[in-house]
Amino acid sequence: MTTTTSTSAAPAAAPDRTPLLQASGVIMRFGGLTAVRDVSLTVNSGEIVGLIGPNGAGKTTFFNCLTGLYVPTEGSVSYKGTVLPPKPHLVTKAGVARTFQNIRLFANMTVLENVLVGRHTRTREGLLSALIRGPGYHKAEARSRERAMELLEFTGLAHKAEHLARNLPYGEQRKLEIARALASEPGLLLLDEPTAGMNPQETRATEELVFAIRDQGIAVLVIEHDMRFIFNLCDRVAVLVQGQKLVEGTAEVVQSDERVVAAYLGEPFEPEAEAAPAPEAAPEAEAGAAPEAEAEAGAAPEADATPAPEAAGDNETGTGTGAQEQENDR
Numbered sequence: 001m002t003t004t005t006s007t008s009a010a011p012a013a014a015p016d017r018t019p020l021l022q023a024s025g026v027i028m029r030f031g032g033l034t035a036v037r038d039v040s041l042t043v044n045s046g047e048i049v050g051l052i053g054p055n056g057a058g059k060t061t062f063f064n065c066l067t068g069l070y071v072p073t074e075g076s077v078s079y080k081g082t083v084l085p086p087k088p089h090l091v092t093k094a095g096v097a098r099t100f101q102n103i104r105l106f107a108n109m110t111v112l113e114n115v116l117v118g119r120h121t122r123t124r125e126g127l128l129s130a131l132i133r134g135p136g137y138h139k140a141e142a143r144s145r146e147r148a149m150e151l152l153e154f155t156g157l158a159h160k161a162e163h164l165a166r167n168l169p170y171g172e173q174r175k176l177e178i179a180r181a182l183a184s185e186p187g188l189l190l191l192d193e194p195t196a197g198m199n200p201q202e203t204r205a206t207e208e209l210v211f212a213i214r215d216q217g218i219a220v221l222v223i224e225h226d227m228r229f230i231f232n233l234c235d236r237v238a239v240l241v242q243g244q245k246l247v248e249g250t251a252e253v254v255q256s257d258e259r260v261v262a263a264y265l266g267e268p269f270e271p272e273a274e275a276a277p278a279p280e281a282a283p284e285a286e287a288g289a290a291p292e293a294e295a296e297a298g299a300a301p302e303a304d305a306t307p308a309p310e311a312a313g314d315n316e317t318g319t320g321t322g323a324q325e326q327e328n329d330r
């Protein structure tokens with residue numbers, strides 16, 4: 001009798017790790033400057049992945065390539081196995097939403113209205129229905145409002161639903177950007193410096209919020225300069241230096257990599273050390289900047305003509321990012 005020695009005892013249930021976003025060999029050149037050099041990165045379902053690197057390393061440019069604001073000079077970006085179209089609103093519709101380093105809210109709209117804008121790609125009611133305002137329109141609008149309020153509850157902004165976005169303190173504006181991005185019901189959320197300008201309490205709250213987002217089944221890719229935030233939060237971290245991916249791995253791997261320490265961290269990261277103090281007073285809403293962006297959004301939502309000229313003239317608002325996403329994210 002032949003006996004089979006089983007060496008394949010069922011492994012412990014592996015966490016769900018199917019690839020969601022796959023960027024392969026992405027290169028982005030601006031004339032003679034190569035901002036992103038052959039970067040490949042995968043974000044799997046259930047993951048929080050960090051993207052770090054010194055100023056000018058190409059992080060935001062890479063995000064812009066992922067989200068259709070820029071058409072990469074070379075390389076491809078796919079989501080759930082399908083190549084993403086180089087149009088921000090179609091990327092959002094496919095399930096990838098983002099926030100911006102420079103907050104881009106509709107400053108003169110209420111908090112609730114800002115989130116409702118984010119529902120845009122998930123509502124089927126067309127222009128005619130909106131004009132006629134028939135039962136389908138009212139039902140869809142009621143559902144959108146309900147969902148928007150859920151998201152405001154989730155992000156802790158429900159009590160500010162009727163406030164103008166411009167009147168929110170800075171930390172809440174960042175939360176509102178996240179709520180608006182979530183309104184497009186993404187499978188992957190890209191956050192560009194979500195704690196910039198926040199005080200330590202706000203940063204900690206944002207950390208909790210990102211964990212809660214992940215727990216809702218949304219994977220997260222986050223750019224951040226706050227190393228404590230990144231290393232607490234991320235399953236994996238990729239380090240960009242001069243447009244190239246230097247290292248990718250767990251927080252431990254990245255923190256102990258001598259090249260990363262030399263090129264970016266400067267000194268070994270001390271998890272117990274006090275976080276660098278954030279500005280005490282969170283800056284107030286930039287009342288001047290946001291309305292301007294809003295006006296631009298209305299006039300030319302996809303005005304980022306230089307790197308992605310095919311996007312120009314497309315007047316659909318990219319949901320989850322707001323119409324302002326179309327301006328160059330610099």
Ligand SMILES: Nc1ncnc2c1ncn2[C@@H]1O[C@H](COP(=O)(O)OP(=O)(O)OP(=O)(O)O)[C@@H](O)[C@H]1O
Pocket residue numbers: 030033035053054055056057058059060061062101306307328330
């Ligand atoms: N639209 C553009 N045209 C020309 N150069 C650009 C453009 N966008 C970015 N760059 C350049 O590409 C390089 C990478 O910039 P990027 O903003 O992506 O870096 P980053 O890592 O996000 O920096 P930071 O941490 O300061 O936000 C920089 O040299 C920048 O000046």
